[in-house]
Amino acid sequence: MDWFARHLLAWFDRHGRKDLPWQRDPTPYRVWVSEIMLQQTRVQTVIPYYERFMARFPDVASLARADLDEVLHLWTGLGYYARGRNLHRAAIQIEQGGSGFPSTREGLEALPGVGRSTAAAVLALAYGKQAAILDGNVKRVLSRFHAVEGDVSRTATLNELWEHAGSHTPERRLGHYAQAIMDLGATVCVRRAPKCDLCPVAGRCKAFANGRAEEFPHRRRSRHKPVRRSRMYVIATHSGAFLLERRRAAGVWGGLWTPPQRSGDCTPMEICRELGIDERSVEQHRTGAVFRHTFSHFHLDIEPVYLVLDKKPGQAAEGERTRWYRPGGTQPVGMPAPAVKLLAGAVDGAAD
Numbered sequence: 001m002d003w004f005a006r007h008l009l010a011w012f013d014r015h016g017r018k019d020l021p022w023q024r025d026p027t028p029y030r031v032w033v034s035e036i037m038l039q040q041t042r043v044q045t046v047i048p049y050y051e052r053f054m055a056r057f058p059d060v061a062s063l064a065r066a067d068l069d070e071v072l073h074l075w076t077g078l079g080y081y082a083r084g085r086n087l088h089r090a091a092i093q094i095e096q097g098g099s100g101f102p103s104t105r106e107g108l109e110a111l112p113g114v115g116r117s118t119a120a121a122v123l124a125l126a127y128g129k130q131a132a133i134l135d136g137n138v139k140r141v142l143s144r145f146h147a148v149e150g151d152v153s154r155t156a157t158l159n160e161l162w163e164h165a166g167s168h169t170p171e172r173r174l175g176h177y178a179q180a181i182m183d184l185g186a187t188v189c190v191r192r193a194p195k196c197d198l199c200p201v202a203g204r205c206k207a208f209a210n211g212r213a214e215e216f217p218h219r220r221r222s223r224h225k226p227v228r229r230s231r232m233y234v235i236a237t238h239s240g241a242f243l244l245e246r247r248r249a250a251g252v253w254g255g256l257w258t259p260p261q262r263s264g265d266c267t268p269m270e271i272c273r274e275l276g277i278d279e280r281s282v283e284q285h286r287t288g289a290v291f292r293h294t295f296s297h298f299h300l301d302i303e304p305v306y307l308v309l310d311k312k313p314g315q316a317a318e319g320e321r322t323r324w325y326r327p328g329g330t331q332p333v334g335m336p337a338p339a340v341k342l343l344a345g346a347v348d349g350a351a352d
């Protein structure tokens with residue numbers, strides 16, 4: 001075990017997190033779900049989602065049998081919904097394969113949504129196998145500790161970081177080491193203002209020694225995000241039902257349900273005609289304040305348009321792509337956070 005691993009493990013024994021829900025019974029399935037949820041998301045945010053998910057889907061078989069809508073419903077608000085879709089597809093793949101949960105790097109990486117680092121985390125945390133991890137937190141720790149100057153989005157830099165990751169990974173206490181290095185990145189070697197005075201590896205950290213900790217990891221300057229505009233039509237009846245549309249499987253919010261979303265040029269009458277709603281049944285319509293939702297690669301400015309109908313139109317077909325939805329009802333649907341917010345605002349507005 002090298003100097004880095006020794007100091008990290010001694011720190012973990014004193015300060016590491018040892019009672020997270022997925023650490024209590026670290027089966028491959030539980031670790032896998034936690035690792036997918038933790039991608040791009042903080043531990044404290046993940047915990048309640050994880051607990052609800054495990055209560056409903058305690059094992060691969062129950063997840064594979066589930067309806068995608070229910071999976072995405074439990075994901076509502078967690079973001080990056082492709083993760084939920086991939087978990088569901090992977091569970092089906094595991095069940096259909098008939099060989100149980102994969103226990104090799106190749107088997108794990110063959111699952112949708114599982115890359116090299118996630119596979120390594122499952123191997124180390126659930127199976128106790130030697131495998132180097134390089135998630136976002138670990139990249140930050142190692143690029144600082146070794147003062148890796150290259151852009152972390154480049155393959156050559158990543159290869160250098162993988163080498164460092166592999167060279168520090170010990171032969172024993174693999175689960176603890178994996179948890180320790182991820183914890184160090186999440187709690188001490190944080191993105192802004194790292195707490196180097198509390199760090200167990202500060203004594204040999206090159207970035208710290210040179211007073212350059214926050215300069216790492218180097219990233220290409222992010223391009224300016226374009227702004228797109230659209231309207232969301234919150235179509236409601238007096239009885240509190242809302243018309244939702246299912247989005248295409250590919251693309252952002254794929255497979256989720258939202259109020260019908262159209263370009264900024266679409267008028268309320270056009271959307272009524274398109275959806276088979278008699279324009280004469282529209283009792284009120286008003287526009288709400290534009291709000292912004294930011295994706296990883298663009299901003300979306302959404303202008304809500306609220307339509308209240310005097311009755312549920314018979315023609316607006318319910319089926320694969322549209323359905324009437326009652327918030328708080330029993331039918332689970334996956335909705336992105338802005339859609340949840342719009343419906344909640346519409347319900348509150350109606351109650352005023």
Ligand code: SF4
Binds near residue numbers: 189202
């Ligand atoms: Fe990160 Fe500071 Fe520790 Fe270096 S000394 S690994 S920069 S927290």
